[in-house]
Amino acid sequence: MEQDLHEMVQTRLFELFDPDSIVDQAAALNALSKVSNGTADEAVGPVLVGKIDELRASGLLDKVGAIYRMALSSDAQALPYLVA
Numbered sequence: 001m002e003q004d005l006h007e008m009v010q011t012r013l014f015e016l017f018d019p020d021s022i023v024d025q026a027a028a029l030n031a032l033s034k035v036s037n038g039t040a041d042e043a044v045g046p047v048l049v050g051k052i053d054e055l056r057a058s059g060l061l062d063k064v065g066a067i068y069r070m071a072l073s074s075d076a077q078a079l080p081y082l083v084a
Contacts, residue, residue, distance in 0.1 A: 005052065005055065005082070008055070008056070017031045017034055017035075025072065028072055029069060029072055029073060032065050032066075032068055032069040032072065033069065035061065035062070035065035036061070036062040036063070036064070036065025036066040036069060037062060037066075038059065038062045038063055038065075038066035039066055039070070040063070040066040040067040040069070040070040040071075040078070041070075043066075043067045043070055043071070043078045043080070044071075044076050044077065044078055045077065045078065045079065046079045046081060047067055047078055047079065047080045047081070048080075048081060048082075048083065049063045049064055049067070049080045049081065049082060050063070050082055050083075051082060051083055051084070052082045052083065052084055055082065060082070063080070064080045067080045068080070
């Protein structure tokens with residue numbers, strides 16, 4: 001299941017930007033901005049973002065991108081995860 005989720009997210013990310021273009025923190029923040037428009041207030045450590053079966057039909061990828069963007073820009077560690 002995790003491999004299927006990884007493949008689905010990778011496919012979606014390849015549609016949005018070229019992963020080879022992420023060469024530094026500024027490029028990573030720019031790429032994450034393309035993936036998400038949401039906010040992630042103080043999302044630190046493990047962060048539940050939703051259910052696996054909601055991934056395709058909702059804005060969960062946007063939420064995950066926002067969490068990673070917040071973490072990268074504030075030098076925090078955030079680990080978004082999904083439940084079955």
